[in-house]
Amino acid sequence: MTDIYLGLALIAAVSLALFLGSARLVRAWPNWACDLAALGIVVAMLLYIQFAWYGVWLVDWLPFSNLIVIGNWLPLFGAVLAAFVWQRLRDDGGRRRLVVGALAATAVYASVHPLLGHTPECQDQWTKDGVCLQSTRYTCTAAAAATLLKTHGIDATERELADLCLTRDGTTWLGLYRGLKQKTRGTEWDVRVVSGSIDELGHLERPAILRVGLETDSSVDSTYQTEYGWIPGVAH
Numbered sequence: 001m002t003d004i005y006l007g008l009a010l011i012a013a014v015s016l017a018l019f020l021g022s023a024r025l026v027r028a029w030p031n032w033a034c035d036l037a038a039l040g041i042v043v044a045m046l047l048y049i050q051f052a053w054y055g056v057w058l059v060d061w062l063p064f065s066n067l068i069v070i071g072n073w074l075p076l077f078g079a080v081l082a083a084f085v086w087q088r089l090r091d092d093g094g095r096r097r098l099v100v101g102a103l104a105a106t107a108v109y110a111s112v113h114p115l116l117g118h119t120p121e122c123q124d125q126w127t128k129d130g131v132c133l134q135s136t137r138y139t140c141t142a143a144a145a146a147t148l149l150k151t152h153g154i155d156a157t158e159r160e161l162a163d164l165c166l167t168r169d170g171t172t173w174l175g176l177y178r179g180l181k182q183k184t185r186g187t188e189w190d191v192r193v194v195s196g197s198i199d200e201l202g203h204l205e206r207p208a209i210l211r212v213g214l215e216t217d218s219s220v221d222s223t224y225q226t227e228y229g230w231i232p233g234v235a236h
Helices: 002-025 031-051 074-088 093-115 140-151 158-164 173-184 222-226
Strands: none
Touching: 002 074, 002 093, 031 074, 074 093, 140 158, 140 173, 158 173
16 A cells, blocks of 8 residues: 555645645735635636546556556645635634635545445455456456456456455446556556547457446436446446
């Protein structure tokens, strides 16, 4: 977990620097300017959540195993917003501390959320063909990751990958990325995230883990949701 702790420390340091720098910048701003700037930050944060939060493009910028932490910029937006609130409520110390404290708590929760909960208890079951069998409801990704590593000569188990991928009630693609990065460290292999059409993916020369799902507005038989977990808008 060293990589995760380093990532949390980095996000905390950058957030603190943004808060102090922004607070210094807006120290002499009138209230209306603080209000307008705060509104702009909120709009920017909503756009970030909608179009960029945990986007695949982050891998090209930050190809590190702790991407699940350092690729989450919500705490950074929160730090700047807190600085504007700190200035705007400068004449009301009680409210200022309350609101800024709430923003700080929210930022901390957003950072550590992937770590909360417990890793599912897994078995170590394999087929004769070298396929790791999913042994719990939530570890399809961990089993797939163990299988992929095995095909490249790297020993792995479902339980190990569930832990490394931060599997809780499922696994995010960033958790999968972390698990594979950790297991390939010190080997000749590295992890690459690709996207494309079905035809393009079909031309990949090596095995890969495919992330699939139904569109948010898809209309499917309820059995697929209740029995198989194919919920529109949720990727697998």
